Amino acid sequence: MKKVKVLIADDHALIREGLCKILNMQEMIEVVGEAEDGDQAVELALKHRPDVVLMDINMPGTNGIEATRSIKSQRPEIGVIALTIHDQEDYLFELIKSGVSGYVLKDISPDLLVQTIIGVSRGESFIHSTMTSKMFSEFNRLSSLSQRHTNSQGLTRREFDVLSLVAKGDNNRSIAKKLYISEKTVKNHLTNIFQKLGVDDRTQAAIHAVKSRMVEL
Template sequence: MGMKLINLLIADDHALIREGLRKILSIEPQIQVVGEVENGQKAVEFCKQKEVDIVLMDINMPLMNGIEACRAIKEEHSQIGIIALTIHDQDEYLFELIKHGISGYVLKDVHPDQLIQTILGVARGESFIPPALTARVLAEFSRLTSSEQYDKKHQALTEREIEVLKHVAKGQSNKAIAKSLFISEKTVKNHLTNIFQKIGVVDRTQAALYAIKEKFVDL
């Protein structure tokens, strides 16, 4: 099976950072940088015109910031993975980003290898939120989520779905979950589709937070 290239867009208002990211990512044969833009508005426009799999999104940009751009892109192209790039742990942004379906969150001082692994992981459908931030985000998530929305939802989950959800909350990939439960990756994907629908979430990160909130797993 041929290796599918990951079409990646870099959105950052600093030319130097864009150049640095392009150089780092050119090392990985599976990643193809298809464009660079300097603000959120241009990122949204680019995604309308070209085929993009993943956007590396700076948070603080002129005209339209990364959060607004994330929301706009996800509304039209839910399949595009978005990885936020930020200078420091901006918790208040992270919650907003999770709400809008972000797939990953990395600091700008991330090791190049880790950045590449995050991109490859998001392309496989995984989520990357630093564990150190999960507890803080969860507190915010619990505070803002209406209890009615979640009330008794997990009663509708089967035992197997709860098992899958526990593994998701521990940050395991579909491949690792399949191996642990002795089922195929396709079955894991089917379970995840059902779980997302039943508990009313759109991605793995929200599902993981739900699992922690419902005490299926302990932090």
């Protein structure tokens, strides 16, 4: 039977070593590489073409969310499982949008982790049970927001997110951190927002958004 090839991406050497030992004990799994940051995760994923990547979220440089987007855009067949200590819903939704197939916490049992890896390699999805109710609550909230702001000035959902934070006074670095995107991406969104709203800068954009009730402070 063909083994499931796994790439481990985590900036903590101890965690990588522990995962390697656990997974290499499994007859159906083969660890093909280890990455200590997001950039290396992308590089090794494209080089080794694993079936599954175990992806930590918070890593230096390119974080796990950006790394996942990059991998999925170039190799959509690779399954990505977010393995993290965080059970906050904002991580979950950004990861789902980036293309992950699984979201598990680092206190997961070895047996369940192995089952999740094998399942994801077969095209299945898995979300940790503690996040399920939060996921549905947030999807309902987003659906409600979408109905209120559909096609507001022609902005996309992401552009609207950026505009909302601009109106609240966030700078580009803060926006990038909250939305798990790069500052360059924030600047590109702002350029599009200014064009669609017919304004010249972020101050005018914020004033326009508040006056037209596109956002609520």
